[in-house]
Structures are given as C-alpha cells and as structure tokens.
Amino acid sequence: MQIRSVTVGGERLDYFFDVKRIKNINLRVRRDGSVYVSAGVGISPLRADAFVAEKAEWIARRRAEIAERSAVIDAVRFRDGATILFLGDGYVVHAMRGKRGVRLRKEEGIMEASLPDPDDGEALNSLLERWFRARAEEVLPVVFEHAEKETAGYFGASCGLVLRKMRARWGSCFARERKITLNTALVHAPVECIAYVCLHELTHLQCPRHDGQFYAVLTRFCPDCRALRRKLNALVAPYIGK
Numbered sequence: 001m002q003i004r005s006v007t008v009g010g011e012r013l014d015y016f017f018d019v020k021r022i023k024n025i026n027l028r029v030r031r032d033g034s035v036y037v038s039a040g041v042g043i044s045p046l047r048a049d050a051f052v053a054e055k056a057e058w059i060a061r062r063r064a065e066i067a068e069r070s071a072v073i074d075a076v077r078f079r080d081g082a083t084i085l086f087l088g089d090g091y092v093v094h095a096m097r098g099k100r101g102v103r104l105r106k107e108e109g110i111m112e113a114s115l116p117d118p119d120d121g122e123a124l125n126s127l128l129e130r131w132f133r134a135r136a137e138e139v140l141p142v143v144f145e146h147a148e149k150e151t152a153g154y155f156g157a158s159c160g161l162v163l164r165k166m167r168a169r170w171g172s173c174f175a176r177e178r179k180i181t182l183n184t185a186l187v188h189a190p191v192e193c194i195a196y197v198c199l200h201e202l203t204h205l206q207c208p209r210h211d212g213q214f215y216a217v218l219t220r221f222c223p224d225c226r227a228l229r230r231k232l233n234a235l236v237a238p239y240i241g242k
C-alpha cells in the first residue's frame with residue numbers, strides 16, 4: 001500500500017494505492033473520506049493517478065454525502081471495524097460487499113457482514129441490528145427456560161416471556177400477570193449473565209422489592225448474583241445507553 005497524490009483543478013487529492021490480483025481498477029471512498037484504489041498487477045500507478053483525477057468530481061460528491069450523514073453515522077452503534085460482543089465474546093465487524101448476511105468466524109473473532117454497499121454505515125447497522133435481534137429471539141427463551149427449570153417450580157407454573165429492546169433495564173417482571181420481559185440487548189452478554197437476569201426477574205414473582213428477602217431467595221438459585229450483575233453492567237451497559 002502506498003500513498004499517492006494527484007492535483008485536480010489546483011487541489012491536491014491524496015489516495016491509497018494497492019496492487020491486487022484483480023483485472024481492473026477499483027476506487028472506494030471510505031467513511032473517513034479517504035480514497036482507496038486497488039489495481040491489477042498490469043496497471044501502472046500513473047494510470048491509477050489518471051483514473052483518480054477522472055473520478056475527482058465523483059469523489060468530492062461522495063465525500064460531501066459522507067459529511068452530511070456523519071451526524072447519523074455518529075449515532076450508529078455497529079460500525080465496520082468495531083468490536084461487538086455476542087454472548088460475551090468480542091467480534092470485530094468486517095463489512096464486505098456481497099449478498100446481505102452475517103457470518104461468524106469464531107476462531108478468528110470476526111463477524112463478517114456482507115451487504116451490497118459495504119460503505120453504507122446505516123445499512124450495515126440495520127443488518128447487524130436485525131441479526132442480533134434474531135439471535136436474541138433464539139437464545140434468550142432457551143436460557144430463560146433453563147433458568148425456570150433450575151428453580152424447579154419454586155415460583156409456581158411457568159410464566160410468559162416477552163423480548164423487547166429497552167433502555168436502562170435488563171428485564172422486568174409483572175408478577176400479577178406472570179409476565180417477564182427481557183431486554184434483547186442481553187444477547188451481547190455472557191450466558192451466565194443472561195441466566196442471572198432471568199433468575200432475578202423470576203425472584204420478583206415472589207419478592208417485588210430489592211430487599212433482604214429478595215436477595216435471600218435469589219442467592220439460593222444464583223449465588224454469584226452480585227458479581228454477575230457487575231459483570232453485566234460493565235460489559236453490556238454501553239449497548240443500551242445505561
């Protein structure tokens with residue numbers, strides 16, 4: 001990779017130049033506004049310069065669009081290159097061009113997010129939001145059911161489970177309706193932390209307040225509850241703006 005520059009209309013335009021095993025020449029404006037050009041072995045750097053100069057107007061437009069959207073992009077949580085937790089394990093997001101989908105490369109800790117335009121930060125964010133929502137719907141009911149089984153009917157018959165994206169809380173319990181709500185953001189947490197939240201909310205079926213009796217009951221089923229709560233808040237609070 002080398003940095004080259006061309007002068008177009010009196011303005012200097014720097015770009016990154018890389019030789020790859022491709023036939024043609026590709027130009028990409030990254031979200032930070034930098035320009036990346038990759039070219040096949042047979043293409044000379046001078047030819048790349050000419051190509052960049054030709055595209056100068058398009059590059060300027062793309063940079064303006066990026067600047068305009070930067071306010072939106074700042075609010076976006078899941079970005080290319082970010083490390084995101086899934087069940088407590090960190091994955092680095094790799095945005096790439098392709099058929100829309102997400103693939104985990106567990107060994108390498110990489111979350112490949114393919115989409116038609118990998119530079120479209122909003123599209124990337126919504127792709128990952130949807131993916132995490134689907135994983136939450138798979139994982140959370142299983143952990144909840146397991147937690148209910150662990151309590152072996154101590155809190156009565158099984159109760160209804162609702163999954164919802166929430167701010168500022170991990171779960172809630174409507175004891176009278178026997179309904180427990182879990183925050184879908186828990187999908188970022190280690191399984192033992194999700195189990196803690198399930199047991200915490202189940203305990204509310206019997207003890208409405210966080211008093212001594214509440215903790216006496218909760219620690220029967222979850223002796224590490226305080227440590228798990230701390231771990232959960234430390235790791236996953238950023239995902240809900242808590």
Ligand SMILES: [Zn+2]
Pocket residue numbers: 200204210
């Ligand atoms: Zn509580």
